[in-house]
Amino acid sequence: EIVLTQSPGTLSLSPGDRATLSCRASQSLTKKYISWYQQRPGQAPSLLISDVSIRANGVPDRFSGSGSGTDFSLIISELEPEDFAVYYCQHYSPSPPGLTFGPGTKVEIK
Amino acid sequence: QVTLRESGPALVKPTQALTLTCSFSGFSLNTIGESVSWVRQPPGKALEWLAFIDSDDDKVYSPSLKTRLTISRDTSKKQVVLTMTNMDPVDTATYYCAGPHNVHLGVWGKGTTVTVSS
Numbered sequence: 001e002i003v004l005t006q007s008p009g010t011l012s013l014s015p016g017d018r019a020t021l022s023c024r025a026s027q028s029l030t031k032k033y034i035s036w037y038q039q040r041p042g043q044a045p046s047l048l049i050s051d052v053s054i055r056a057n058g059v060p061d062r063f064s065g066s067g068s069g070t071d072f073s074l075i076i077s078e079l080e081p082e083d084f085a086v087y088y089c090q091h092y093s094p095s096p097p098g099l100t101f102g103p104g105t106k107v108e109i110k
Numbered sequence: 111q112v113t114l115r116e117s118g119p120a121l122v123k124p125t126q127a128l129t130l131t132c133s134f135s136g137f138s139l140n141t142i143g144e145s146v147s148w149v150r151q152p153p154g155k156a157l158e159w160l161a162f163i164d165s166d167d168d169k170v171y172s173p174s175l176k177t178r179l180t181i182s183r184d185t186s187k188k189q190v191v192l193t194m195t196n197m198d199p200v201d202t203a204t205y206y207c208a209g210p211h212n213v214h215l216g217v218w219g220k221g222t223t224v225t226v227s228s
Contacts, residue, residue: 001173035214037157044206044221045149045157050214088157092213097170099147099159099212 002026002091004102012110019076021105023089028069033092036065036074039104040085048087049074076107084109112136114146114207114219121225122197128224132190132207136217139185140165145212146190148181150203151221158203162212163190170212197226 003026013019023034032052037045047056049065052072062077076083089102118130130148137144145164151157161171161181171179180193190207204223208215 033213037215039157044218045215046218047214047216050216056216090157090159090214097168097212098172099162099215101149101157101159103156 001096001098002029002093002100004089004091004100006087006089006102006105008105009103010106010108012108013079014110015079015081017079017110019074019079019083019107021074021076021087021089021107023067023072023074023102025070025072025091029091031092031094032068033094034065034067034072035090035092036063037088037090038083038085039088040082045088079107083107112210112217114209114217116205116207116219116222118205118222118224120223121227123228124198124226126197128194128197128201130192130194130205130207130222130224132192132219134188134190134207134209137210139163139183139188139190139210142166144210146183146207146209147212147215148190148192149206149208149215149218150201151206152200152203155203160194160205161192164212199226202226 036049039045053065114134147162148160204221206221208218
């Protein structure tokens with residue numbers, strides 16, 4: 001079973017800063033089944049990125065995803081006030097089938 | 111437009127079973143690749159995937175909870191039902207359903223909060 005680790009746990013930044021969030025898998029992933037979600041306080045998660053780097057509909061281009069093997073990243077190029085939230089990475093395993101979420105990274109206002 | 115909505119009891123007693131219903135629209139769950147997942151989130155904690163059911167009626171469960179979970183679907187009603195047995199206070203959480211695929215969860219319901227307490 002794949003385990004996802006996210007770092008840092010909390011990122012304290014200012015609006016306009018660049019945020020780099022890391023997601024590390026416990027073993028190398030052969031398929032690009034890594035997604036990223038944003039969760040604002042009191043709201044359900046929403047999909048930002050699928051298949052490592054594909055932005056979901058309506059997601060601003062300041063959000064980008066990259067990575068391969070065991071190391072994946074979500075970058076927010078210039079933080080807007082609405083971007084301060086918790087971000088989760090997620091992996092889908094086709095065999096054995098199942099989903100795994102990382103523990104999350106909170107991006108907070110410095 | 112794909113939408114999902116969770117419903118179920120807000121309060122259950124320890125040892126009781128919890129039954130949650132996800133009502134969906136905008137997809138059929140009959141098309142190859144479609145699925146509905148359940149995900150929960152205890153207060154202040156991370157997301158935890160619980161189970162999914164797909165267009166082939168295949169059911170996949172979290173290994174850590176599979177003995178307690180049952181997922182089923184009624185495609186004519188466009189509903190997916192999750193049952194979790196032997197509820198404990200640690201199962202207090204917001205329960206979400208999401209879909210319409212399992213590789214990534216593109217649309218989520220608003221969630222339903224379940225408290226386990228006597």
